[in-house]
Amino acid sequence: MSETSGLSPGTAALAFRMLRERGVIASTHGRRSRVAQLPALPRPVGGPGVPSGVRDLSTASPDPLLLPDIGALLSPDLYEPALYDSESVHPALARVMRTQFAADGIVGPLTATNGALDAMERILAATVRPGETVVVEDPQWVSSLSLLRVLQLEVAPVPVDDEGLDPGALAAVLASRHCSALVLTPRAQNPRGSVMSEARAAALRAVVAQHPDLMVIEDDHAAPITDTPAATVTTDRRRWAVIRSMSKALGPDLRLAVTASDRDTADRVQGRMLLGPGWVSHFTQRIVAAALSDERSLDAVRHATEVYRQRRSALVAALAAYGIAAHGASGLNVLVPVHEEAAVTAHLMTKGWAVRPGEGFRLGTPPFIRVTTARLDPVDAVHLAADISEAVDGGTRRRDE
Incomplete structure (x- = not known):
């Protein structure tokens, strides 16, 4: 580039570094730089306000009316001072989460983070270098894409299908890209x-x-409110992590997730955290431990x-009555395939x-809309399904009685 542009090698190198730092280009050691796949600015996490x-x-978000009464767990002995040499994960929380x-079948050192x-x-910051490639699900959570x-x-x-990642497609990607x-x-x-499934x-x-060198990270973010058995890809891996958050079950404002991982990953994450926030509040950790132990x-x-x-x-069944095949086996959302997202x-x-x-x-999958059903009453789901059917094909479908 310096030869064709007339710039000095140092200036050209600085320009490339600035473009990498701004997310405009991506490069790995020994390979050419290329325009980044993701936009130079993070994708917005939330849309405009609802009228x-x-x-x-x-x-x-979870239904606030379904969250446990955390206030009822507060007691004079719940708070105890934590000093700089305290364990990063409070023993009470460690006992509960280690058991879970x-x-x-997941055993490894625990770390606590703010969600x-x-x-x-x-x-990711501890195990993957800028410019390297991460395999993700398609479609993928918006905030995760912004983070990448x-x-x-x-x-x-x-x-992904209703059972998760397509094994054949994953094998093809791993064979064709580092x-x-x-x-x-x-x-x-x-x-x-x-x-x-298992x-x-x-x-x-x-x-x-x-x-064997692939880092496998499982974001089991809604584990406490899922009614299906846990299955994991991390068994016998050298580099792995399984994240479980309390936000959906106990409330987002607690800002707590606990991760089990291999020792090296745990040490890297905890070591870096000590140079920033230090640890997640032990008061918060004790509240969560109490909630997870309270009947x-x-x-x-x-x-x-x-x-x-x-x-x-209720929504999946109501849409099926109009011949619309929606997806929502677990969690708080239902995915509805459509032809025109904006119009619908x-x-x-x-x-x-x-x-x-x-x-x-x-990233490459067909259009759809996501409906959060956490606060959608089953009676209202019937009316919503009718409106979705009307939006999808002008109401030409008739509901099967």
Whole structure:
């Protein structure tokens, strides 16, 4: 470049470095630089405000009425001072989470972070270098894609179905590109709601076994409110991490996730955290440990899990009555395939429903809308399904009675 532009090699190198730092280009050691796949600015996490009188089904938040009463757990002895030499994960929380992970065959050192996305950022920053490629699900959570852009990472999309990643497509991607990490969601995949079965997990384990240096990261963000068994791809891996967040079950404002991982990853993440925030508040950790050990709180979580299942199922069934095959096996969302996202979302807005277009989630998959059903009553699901049918094909479909 310096020869063709007349610039000095130092100036050309500086220009490339600035472009990399801004996410405009991506490069790896020994390879040519190329324009980054993701936009130079992060994708917006939230859309415009929802107008008055419109039901907000666009934000994947839990129903606040279904969250446990955390205030009831507060007691004079809950707070105890934590000093600089305290364990980063409070022993009470470590006991509870170690038991939960072990019940699913996941054993490794624990780290606590301020939510699942914070854990994801710290793990990727500790294990993957800028310009390297990360395998992701397609469609993928918007915030995750934004994070990858900020970290200057390239993405290799692999399609998902109702059981998660397509093993054949994953094998093809790993055979054709050098990938440093794989990020997948075993349950409550956002936006599709996929649930990884044990058979699918076994097939994926066979694929990644051919790539022993691949970092495998599972974002099990909604684990406490999923009614399906846990399956994992991380078994017998050298480099791995499984993230479990408390946000969907206990409330987003607690800002706590616990990760089990290999020792090297745990040490890297915790070591870097000590140079920043230091640790997640032990007061918060003790509250979460108390909630995960309290029968009333656990009953509330189990009740919420069942209500979320009923609300998802109600919309999927209501859409099926119009011949629309939607997807939502777990979690808080239902994915509805459409031909024109903008037209459908605009039509639904006029009917009083705000939903999320799939554009920000998609890398190569067909259009869709995401409907968050966390606060959608089954009776209202019938009316929403009718409005979606009208938006999709002008109401030409008739509901099967």
